[in-house]
Amino acid sequence: KQEVTQIPAALSVPEGENLVLNCSFTDSAIYNLQWFRQDPGKGLTSLLLIQSSQREQTSGRLNASLDKSSGRSTLYIAASQPGDSATYLCAVRYTGNQFYFGTGTSLTVIP
């Protein structure tokens, strides 16, 4: 079974701080990796998708990087805002058709 780990499980930061969320996976032969945010009681919203051939993707204040050799991806959030408070999930796809999800990091940005 493929393992995807997200540490820490919870993170609290003051508004304006830059922060990094981590995602680790056990098998480096990934097809792609996707980052999501989930607000309480809601579905998942796609943030960034990184293909295995890419090193990073950027969207606004978000930057996701991928290092297959070390089995890691990071999601960098610049100048955090209270509206960024949510749970952030990463999902890894291998060459089959299944995605494997981490259990998420719950982020709280304090005004």
Added chain:
Amino acid sequence: NAGVTQTPKFRVLKTGQSMTLLCAQDMNHEYMYWYRQDPGMGLRLIHYSVGEGTTAKGEVPDGYNVSRLKKQNFLLGLESAAPSQTSVYFCASSYHGPGLAGGNEQFFGPGTRLTVL
């Protein structure tokens, strides 16, 4: 575009009852997925489909059946509900095609909260 929609949003069942969850997408995606989300367990894949008329088992398929009679719809059935199936169920869809453009990005529905008593 509505994206991915799920029906119903909430449901309470008694043990042994049956029900069907409906997922619909209007993005012409080939692939569709059913997940369940439980506290501390993350999202786990129940079944998925790679096209109309196809289905395949995911990580936790026992107790569930699925059908994909139309490309835009993916149904999840519980024939005899058990308390262990109390969960939040999410449907997702994705495009799969040549090249990198939009390939494999999953889009999720809002979820169905199911309680089995």
